[in-house]
Amino acid sequence: MTSSARRYHITTFGCQMNKADSERMAGILEDLGFEWSEAAEEADLVLYNTCTIRDNAEQKVYSYLGRQAKRKQEQPNLTLIVAGCVAQQEGEQLLRRVPELDLVMGSQYANCLGDLLEQVFNGAQVVATEPIQIVEDITKPRRGSTVTGWVNVIYGCNERCTYCVVPGVRGVEQSRTPAAIRAEIVSLAEQGFKEITLLGQNIDAYGRDLPGATPEGRHQHTLTDLLYFIHDVPGIERIRFATSHPRYFTERLIRACAELPKVCEHFHIPFQSGDNEILKAMARGYTQEKYRRIIHTIRSYMPDAAISADAIVGFPGETEAQFANTLQLVEEIGFDLLNTAAYSPRPGTPAARWDNQISEAVKSDRLQRLNHLVSQSAAARSQRYLGRTEEVLVEDQNSKDPSQVMGRTRGNRLTFFPGDLAQLKGKLVTVKITQVRPFSLTGEPMVAATTHQLN
Numbered sequence: 001m002t003s004s005a006r007r008y009h010i011t012t013f014g015c016q017m018n019k020a021d022s023e024r025m026a027g028i029l030e031d032l033g034f035e036w037s038e039a040a041e042e043a044d045l046v047l048y049n050t051c052t053i054r055d056n057a058e059q060k061v062y063s064y065l066g067r068q069a070k071r072k073q074e075q076p077n078l079t080l081i082v083a084g085c086v087a088q089q090e091g092e093q094l095l096r097r098v099p100e101l102d103l104v105m106g107s108q109y110a111n112c113l114g115d116l117l118e119q120v121f122n123g124a125q126v127v128a129t130e131p132i133q134i135v136e137d138i139t140k141p142r143r144g145s146t147v148t149g150w151v152n153v154i155y156g157c158n159e160r161c162t163y164c165v166v167p168g169v170r171g172v173e174q175s176r177t178p179a180a181i182r183a184e185i186v187s188l189a190e191q192g193f194k195e196i197t198l199l200g201q202n203i204d205a206y207g208r209d210l211p212g213a214t215p216e217g218r219h220q221h222t223l224t225d226l227l228y229f230i231h232d233v234p235g236i237e238r239i240r241f242a243t244s245h246p247r248y249f250t251e252r253l254i255r256a257c258a259e260l261p262k263v264c265e266h267f268h269i270p271f272q273s274g275d276n277e278i279l280k281a282m283a284r285g286y287t288q289e290k291y292r293r294i295i296h297t298i299r300s301y302m303p304d305a306a307i308s309a310d311a312i313v314g315f316p317g318e319t320e321a322q323f324a325n326t327l328q329l330v331e332e333i334g335f336d337l338l339n340t341a342a343y344s345p346r347p348g349t350p351a352a353r354w355d356n357q358i359s360e361a362v363k364s365d366r367l368q369r370l371n372h373l374v375s376q377s378a379a380a381r382s383q384r385y386l387g388r389t390e391e392v393l394v395e396d397q398n399s400k401d402p403s404q405v406m407g408r409t410r411g412n413r414l415t416f417f418p419g420d421l422a423q424l425k426g427k428l429v430t431v432k433i434t435q436v437r438p439f440s441l442t443g444e445p446m447v448a449a450t451t452h453q454l455n
C-alpha cells in the first residue's frame, strides 16, 4: 500500500441501488483510513460505480474513465476501480479496453471491497464478477444524508423483461432477513435518521427466496409483512419503498400502506407502456387494465396518493397507435412524476436482437411528445397543493436561496420555505403552500420552527 496521502473519490451513476452500494463502499474505504475527496483529480483512489441501463449511461462511464486512465499514466500510484453494472456486464473485456484499471467488480461485491483492495495493493489486477451470495455489510456506510437513508431489502431481479439488463448484471434475487433489515433501521434511527426508503429492483419480490416460503401458498415474508415488522422502530417518522412491480402489487400491500401511519402515500410503479401488445412483448406480465385497477385501488384507499412511474417509448415494433395508448394512459392517470426514456437496445437482452427496431428519429419524437404531456400533467397535479398545509421533512438548505430550507412532502414533492437549517434539519414542519411549479412547491411554515411528532 502506498504510504502517501490516501484520498478517495466515488462517482455514482444510475439508480438508488447504486447510490446505496456507493455509500457502503465509501464506509469501507473510510474504515481503511481513506479520506473523501470531492475532486476526482485530487484523489489517490477513484471508483466509478457504473450503470448500463441504456447505451448513453454506459458511454458516459467510458468518457470519465478515459480521463482517469490518462492521469494514471503520469501517476502510477493512482488506484482505479470500476464497480457496478458496467463492470459486471463487461468483466475482463474492460481490462482490455482500459488496461490502467486495477479492479473491476460487480455490484454483488460491493461489501467485499476491502478484501478486493487488499489483493490490488498486493500487486494484482482483479476482476470480481462471478455470482456470489451477498455478504451482510459490517462497516458503517458513509451516508449522503443524515435525515433520509436507504435500506436495501432485496438485491437482484428474477424477472425477464425483454429490454432489461438488470437481471444479467445484478443477478438472482437475494432478500436480506427481516432481522438484519430491522437492525439497520434501528441503527439509522439511533443516528438521528427520520426517513427510510426500502430498496429493491422488484421490491414486491421481497422474501420469496427466504426459507419459509411455500411452493403454492403465500410466502411468509412479504413486503407487507416487512412493513408491519419494521413500522414501530422509534425515531423513524416516514417509510417509503421502491420499485414496485404491477405484476405482484397486492391489495394487501395497499391496505397496509393506508393503515400504517409512517408509510408515505407515495408509490413508484413503472408501467413502461400503455399498450397490451407491447407489454406482452416486454414480458411484463400485466395489462394496462390491471395497471389502472391498481392505481384505482390505491386512490380508493388514499385519494391523495402521489403516483410516479417509468415509461419507455419506441420499444421494437411500437406503432403510432400503440404509442398513443401510452399517451392516453398518462393523460388519464395523472402522474406526479414520470421518468421517460427512449428504448435503447442492450447487449444480451432478447429485444435487442429483434428486427423491428424503431428509428432514432421516431423514438426522439415520441419521447418529446410524451415529456410535453408529462410536464402538463405534473403541473396540474401540483395545483392541488396550492393553499394546502403539508407536512415537510427538512433535509437541507435550498441551494439557490440560503434563506430557505428544502424538504419533501409525504407525497415526495420537493418543497422550499423560509427557515434556518441549523434549527430545522430533520424536523417535520407544517407548511402552507403558496406557490406551485410542476415538480416543486414553495410555502410558509405555519408556526415558525415548531414541529410535531407522528408518534
Ligand code: SAH
Pocket: 053, 054, 163, 164, 165, 166, 201, 202, 243, 244, 245, 270, 272, 310, 311, 312, 341, 342, 343, 344, 345, 346
Ligand atoms: N425494476 C424496475 C426498473 C428498473 S430500470 C421495474 O421493473 O420497473 C429503470 C427504468 O429504466 C425502467 O423502469 C425502464 O423504464 C428503463 N429502462 C430499462 N431498460 C431500458 C432500455 N433498454 N431502454 C430504455 N429504458 C430502459
Ligand code: SF4
Pocket: 157, 158, 159, 160, 161, 164, 165, 166, 167, 201, 202, 245
Ligand atoms: Fe428490469 Fe424488469 Fe427486473 Fe425491472 S423487473 S429490473 S425492468 S427485468
Ligand code: F3S
Pocket: 013, 014, 015, 016, 017, 018, 050, 051, 052, 053, 084, 085, 165, 166, 169, 170
Ligand atoms: Fe443502472 Fe444497474 Fe441500477 S444498470 S439502473 S445502476 S441496477
